[in-house]
Amino acid sequence: MFRFLQIFCAILSSFILALAIPNEYLVFGSPLIGLFALFPLYVALSTSKSYGWSFFLCFLHGSITHLLSSFWLGNFAGFAIFTLGASDLGTGFFEGFFALAFHFPRLFAKKSELLSEDSGLNHFAVPFRIFWFASVYTIWEYCKSTGFLAYPWGTLSMCAYEWEWLTQIADITGVYGVSFLFAMVSALLGEGSLLLSRLANSSAKNEIFVSYKKTCFTALALFALSLCYGIYQLTLERKPIKNMNTLLVQQNRNPHRKVEEENILLAEKITREALEKNYDGGKSCDLVVWSEAVLSKRFPPAEIYYKFFPSDEPLIKFIKGTQTPFIIGGPVVFNDELHEYGNSALLFDKNGKFSGSYTKMHLVPFAELIPLRQYEKVRSIIKSMVGFSYGWTPGKRPVLFEIPLNNSDIDNEPYKIISIAGQEEKTVPKTAVLSTPICFDDSAHEVCRALYLCGSEVFVNITNDSWSKTESAEIQHFVVAHYRSIEFRTTTIRSANAGYTCVIDPRGKVLADLPLFTEDALACKVPIYQREMTVYAMYGDWLPWSLIFLAFAYIFFACKQKKEEESYLSAFSLSLLPHEIQWYEQWDSVCKNYSSTFAIDWNEWNL
Template sequence: MRCLRPLFLLVLSAIMLSLGIPNEVFKLGSSLFGLFALVPLYLAIRETRSFRQSGFLTGAMFLLVHLMSSFWLANFKDFAVFTLGASAVAYFFLGIPVGWALRYSFRFPSAWRPFLFAAVWTLWEWVKSIGFLAYPWGTLVMTSRDLAPLIQIADLAGTWGIGFLLCLFSATVAEVLASVNRRSLANLMIFTGGLFALSFVYGWIRMANPPVPWTTLDTVLVQNNADPWERGAIRKNLLISQQLTRKQIPDPRTPPDLVVWSESILTRSYREHREYYDSIPRDDPFTGFLADIRAPLLVGSPVLVDPEEQRYSNSVILLGSDGSLRDWYAKIQLVCFAEYMPFTEYAWVRKFFDSLVGFSSGWIPGTEYKAMTVTDADGREVNFAAPICFEDAFPALISRLHKNGSDVLVNLTNDSWSKTDSAEYQHFVIASFRAIEMRTTLVRSTNAGYTVVVDPLGTVLYDMPLFKAESIRVPVPVYPRIRTFYAVFGDWFPVLLAVAMILLFIVYPLISNRRGQQNSVLREGLPS
């Protein structure tokens, strides 16, 4: 029974964290589950007898959380073996060293352990959320959407500060529950409570003093609710999108400032196939539609960037009402094993992927962080960055886009392949933190959901229901561009934690050994 208890605790922890993350029951997640999700794991690691056992427990928890919260990855075309299967196995093995580090934190005094536990967990979530293999889903911060005052600290420490606080809460509760002498942990409880109190006060002050927009963009958002992967989908998607757009522009004499569709609508490169779009769809040719709406259109389309090899970038393009290509942005952060295959410069790697999944090439990643420009009703220029799909989940990338002159973030996404509410809301929750971190407006225009406008406090201003073909015309607020503390200093918090942990893990054993030697000398010097 003693061996089964840690297993039960890790399963309980995995279930609680998965319920805290947006799911099919709690659409936007639950902070109640998030606050207590790691209590069972903390107790399980505390009871383990070896590093091997703690590594196995943590790896198993990571695997379970991934399967329970990201099960919809199995719907990604024919790549479930990579998107869900291989990633789940990878998380198990990645969890092993994390479990070792978590167990090592229990070698320190009891009042230190919750902080070290929270630091290790935060560093893990940071590492899994950066780099070309990054997947910032399944994280503690995804459980905090309903804690509006607390999440305002994202403009100071990013989502890492929020995740650290949530983990610290769980660890403190667990340490108090497991401790025999709870009075000795009074300072720990006071300090943890104080951090939460300060964070909430900061958030309440921010929310009581909201920023004031200097203009608004009259914007039409179109959610066509059609799968671009279906055969012959381009004509159907175009026709639906054009009809939904016209619905919001009954009088062409009052055009909007901007029309936004979603990713993957124009599956043929517009620049290279302009003549094709002059006649498709037959009932309402696309270029004629552009002239009718008399407004710029932002839409997803491939762009040929390597004519020799006929390779394209996954891009969004800004089209003028005259059909001209005014500007475009190429997706920089591509989905590994889905949008591109790594190391395909080697022939044996290409051969391996061709035999395994039927292709070995993909999109070429973009290299330019840029903003595009439209004008408001008064002729004033408004700059916007257009991160594509899951790029809005990466704060470092968004920070660089914002730094290059962006007044608004406009994300175009194709998540319809997931076929689940939880996938749509998970993506939204992750993306919504970018608005708070940069104190800017975030517009998400998707083909199936969650299409939404979020203000700099993370508040939803306008939205559309999931998996329904609809459109809305809304005034998107544009706020004065500022550089928040987080925008300037980036991931300073996890870096600071990493440095502190390395120093502590090196210095503390040396001090402990020296004290042990001194005590041994003292004992030897005592008269027998």
């Protein structure tokens, strides 16, 4: 019956977390619900008696949370067996592995410490358990969001979107500071509920209560500091140094219907109407952005092809007619013989000339990045399973696009370059330096940080999540992406096939947007701010790495102390056998110490 309650708590925690994350009922999620999300899981793990059982509880929690919050992965065409099935099992096993860390303090604690804790004398155990749980869960979210199998969805930080004052700490700690605070509150609630039953039989009720109360005050202080910092950042006046007139085209095309001519003509129609409506009367557009994977022919060779296709209005001719640079999603070829192709953002200048590309660096594992696909046998298996696609080749390096600004109304005077590199002094117009993280790229902290450190002034994300067919998938991706604006205090532009197309300022606020799953275009004046090196930009994921270091340091010293204790007890038990002279001498010493400690002064009784 007791184990059934633990299973119930683990499953309940999964449902609460999935409800707190943006979903079909609460579009942007609920931070208030998120504070309670791990409360039942904490209770279940704290009462678990073995690592094996803790593994099972964490496996349940991880797999069910993933299934409930990312169910839309099942719509990923023929790859659903990987994107949903394999990822669900993988997430469950991965969190189950972390059960060892959750279970560690009690598993490797010294016997004397366990006795002291059970008797209510070890007051340090209360705050330690709370902060240990919050730290391990934060490390777990970092590990699941990093590396080849990275999937930063289903995280506590996704619950916090509507609490803008709290998310501002991301420019210091990244998203992991937010996750730590939420996990800490759940651990506080869980520990408090467990103490209610323990205090009744404890001989040190007041001491334990004071220890718990101080832990609550510490947590409250962390939230208060986050609140003050958040209010400061939200009220801080930020003035853009230049503006970029931008047109974001949302086609809402069917991603499974491979009719490229219709897709291009639709995008051209939306673009033409939007340009005529928004950029007449002397105003000009600096950049047009189409979403991911609009084009299907591989560049650079395909540049000649698109001079004549579509036949009704060839793409290159259309771009030249607008006299505006374009960024369009399409493939590039690295090596035809090895089937190496990249999912890329293609840059065309105002005359329609293909000027270069950035290739997506962080690919979706087992859907876009398929191991061993360079072998014909593997490609044959993949084709027989999903019917199309051999995956993509990841980009090797960051690439930036520099766009001239024709009509910026802020400090738009041309600036002068004095060169000592053998070039003459020249005057050039204002420009904007863009980076184009593609789809999943904007969830990869290491990719966006590399782009920013290279000099990016604006993130321009092109994506196509329309295959998910759900609003929750679109908003979840947006929530993950909006943290990049806060972390680097920069503007993020999102041009999506079906949504969420929007412009996000350095505070993480949406300046302009389009409704989901509609054919439309968003004309906006994108503010570009002075680049600043935030703590996160300089040091990256320092918080989870600090927690990892502290956790391993504790594990090392705990194991060392336990080994010394076991070695001492083993030697003591072997040398002091009953009926030997040493045993009797030890017993006499114990009796003398007892008599001196608990001696009774009978004179006081005679009074």
